[in-house]
Amino acid sequence: MPQLNGGGGDDLGANDEMISFKDEGEQEEKISENVSAERDLDDLKSSLVNESENNSSSSDSEQAERRPQPRPDLDSYEKTRDYFSEALRRQQDGGFFKSPHYPGYPFLMIPDLTNPYLSNGALSPSARTYLQMKWPLLDVPGAAGLKDPRSPTPGHLSNKVPVVQHAHHVHPLTPLITYSNEHFSPGTPPSHLSPEILDPKTGIPRTPHPSELSPYYPLSPGAVGQIPHPLGWLVPQQGQHMYSIPPGGFRHPYPALAMNASMSSLVSSRFSPHMMPHHPHGMHQTGIPHPAIVSPAIKQEPNSHDHMSPSMHSKSPGPAKKEEDKKPHIKKPLNAFMLYMKEMRAKVVAECTLKESAAINQILGRRWHSLSREEQAKYYELARKERQLHSQLYPGWSARDNYGKRKKRKRDNKPDSTPEDFSIRNKNQCVQYLPSEKMCDSPASSHGSMLDSPATPSAALASPAAPAATHSEQAQPLSLTTKPEGRLHHHFLTGKPSGSASSSSSSSSSSSSSHSAPIFSRPIPFSSLHHSMLSPPSPFHQAALHSHHALFQSQPLSLVTKSSD
DNA sequence: TGCCCTTTGAAGTGC
DNA sequence: GCACTTCAAAGGGCA
Incomplete structure (x- = not known):
């Protein structure tokens, strides 16, 4: 039961999540450190990806070459x-x-x-x-x-x-x-x-x-x-x-x-x-009967014609519609996290009383970051394969093809959102999901059944940044990505998202908050605090907790964002 | 009924 | 090149 090994073993990557709540002084001290750590993580991630790509590329290319029929x-x-x-x-x-x-x-x-x-x-x-x-x-x-x-x-x-x-x-x-x-x-x-x-x-x-x-x-x-x-x-x-993709590629049945x-x-x-x-x-x-293909009639949102990709457009509405009907909705290949999510969701649901996907996803997100490098690598590799396969299946497909097929979210069109709005909303969200996470994470980690995938101790220990106070580096020695919290942390510390993490602005809260919204535009992973609370809180945790609560109570949201106006 | 929420990552767009 | 946006899955919540 690697997850219950005391120390940094607290699970779910709570450790690193704590970093955003450090005192400012400490933050400052950590900025440079974190920046480099972030860089290291990015490097690590890219190296991992490259690694896996290299590992597979040879075989892939080989396969491609030898690919008979x-x-x-x-x-x-x-x-x-x-x-x-x-x-x-x-x-x-x-x-x-x-x-x-x-x-x-x-x-x-x-x-x-x-x-x-x-x-x-x-x-x-x-x-x-x-x-x-x-x-x-x-x-x-x-x-x-x-x-x-x-x-x-x-x-x-x-x-x-x-x-x-x-x-x-x-x-x-x-x-x-x-x-x-x-x-x-x-x-x-x-x-x-x-x-x-x-x-x-x-x-x-x-x-x-x-x-x-x-x-x-x-x-x-x-x-x-x-x-x-x-x-x-x-x-x-x-x-x-x-x-195999026939010469005709996409069109060939x-x-x-x-x-x-x-x-x-x-x-x-x-x-x-x-x-x-x-x-x-x-x-x-x-x-190509492909899982990524979804009947437009079902998947496509109505009134999405104006967002159709060029390829989907037609001169006249009628034919256009027909073409749309014919044109199946080819879904994007799942990324590593999605694959992980898909696999683990059932478990989380089974082990938790949670049912809300939003809450479950939060847990999954933390778990994802708790995965060891090797574990994540597998998903990255899998995702890569998926993309590869997808691209082979649909040579002409572009992610853009799916743009606009979803109804634009309301919040995307709410430019007048204020930090207060975000803070309030996020507070609510946090409150909403907090119990759930607690219910799930705590028990799970306590009985050690699922929490499972915290960064492997060995891996974590492998990091030089073992000190409890440096959870950020330590907690994710193997993590290839900056955690969501990590992203926040990064924002917090540097005001700049890292590499692929730029998507931190993704989805919901991001859309409207991406520009100047405080980093708290996303719910703070309180669960991380719960983790801390579940186990004897270290001075750091206590400080983090204190810091966190202070942040929320005093609403110094504007203080935690460099990019805010 | 259908969007929202939440997560990360990939890919697209725009500057 | 960077910042930002959209979409991928999932399913309960909610208007």
Whole structure:
């Protein structure tokens, strides 16, 4: 139970969150330090990203080069994601979330999880080997922690009562895997399912050739042999991407993956009709049934025509509308945090009494920052893969295409918001979510079940900035991002967001507050204080608390922002 | 019914 | 290059 190791072990990254509440004097002293720390973090982050990109780029490029003609059948991005989430949810439980178990990209865990897929659990062993080979980072324990493939519980899929399983059965990569979830159609173990392929010479499970893999997929006879390994883009040996983009790219239809009946029912029961291939042509006009594709009729906001991307515009309203109807809404690929969120949300919800996503997201946000570098790296990698895949699937797609498809938020048009407004609102928000967070975080951390992902002690300790007073540096030695609080801190300290953190202005409060609103335009993570309060508060914490309360009570909001007018 | 809230990150826009 | 905006997921809250 790494999360309860006293000291900095307080969880959820509360440590670093405290930094914004330091006394000014201390702040000043820390400014330079924090700036450099921030820089370090940024560097770390970028290095990590580059690292993972480099690691994968080679294989990716290789794959791209060698990519034969993967005929991956794509299914809807979302459908697949959700589908797997569902399947996994049934499998998992909310068990402990231990960093070591993030094992790596247990793509192959899926089949294992959805055991019907592997009636004999044959794939799992190779999967483990495979994973370990592919992802050196994956620790053996993590892999070992996987459900024993040899003892598949045929009934657990139908078991609606969460079984205590490894939390990581819902793996960061599951969303990605779901790009072609059909490949792992649970409950529909192909009768022709073949056992794992072992190297006749070494006896070591080897990555089967696509044609060899095909039996694993519930494909129609004609499709068999055409489907690349679902992990193709991650499998150097295969050198194939899950989804190859034909020369025509976006316009070329992809071969649809034959969805067997059970799969179909599963999916259809899980996904809204619009997600199902009921398109006039059975799929997206691009021919790419992708989770990112959402029926415009459902996803698009009315009156959003004027915001349509150029490509969406048409000369006449009529045709324009038609085109819109035809043009599916291609969602943005999920970023690392989103992937993490998607995976962990269920757990948080299960472990907390929370139901409000806003509150849950706050918790998730803190947890995200509490993740070790390795853990986050996995999500970054996953996100990168998602983007990569997305870009391959939709070469012509641009995030801009989705601009204006959402109704502009009201607050976006409220330029007259005053700091007071923000303070009041945020106070309310904080109050609103405070109990929830407390309820969740405290118990969770106390019983050590989920809070799990605080920065690993070792990692945290690895940081030279171990002193309790320097939580900022210490708390996130591995964090690749500046925390939300960190952002605030940064604003607080430097008045300038860091790198990618520029999005601190994102969403709600940001829009209207981004310019001169006090940094408190966002709710202060009181939870961090709770964390502090839950454990013997250090002098620093006390000071931070005091400082924090003072800030809020005296409303010196204008004092905490350099950018304010 | 549909926007808001909340989170982080990616990508777009504008200067 | 920087600052800012939008969107991605999720689901309860609320008008």
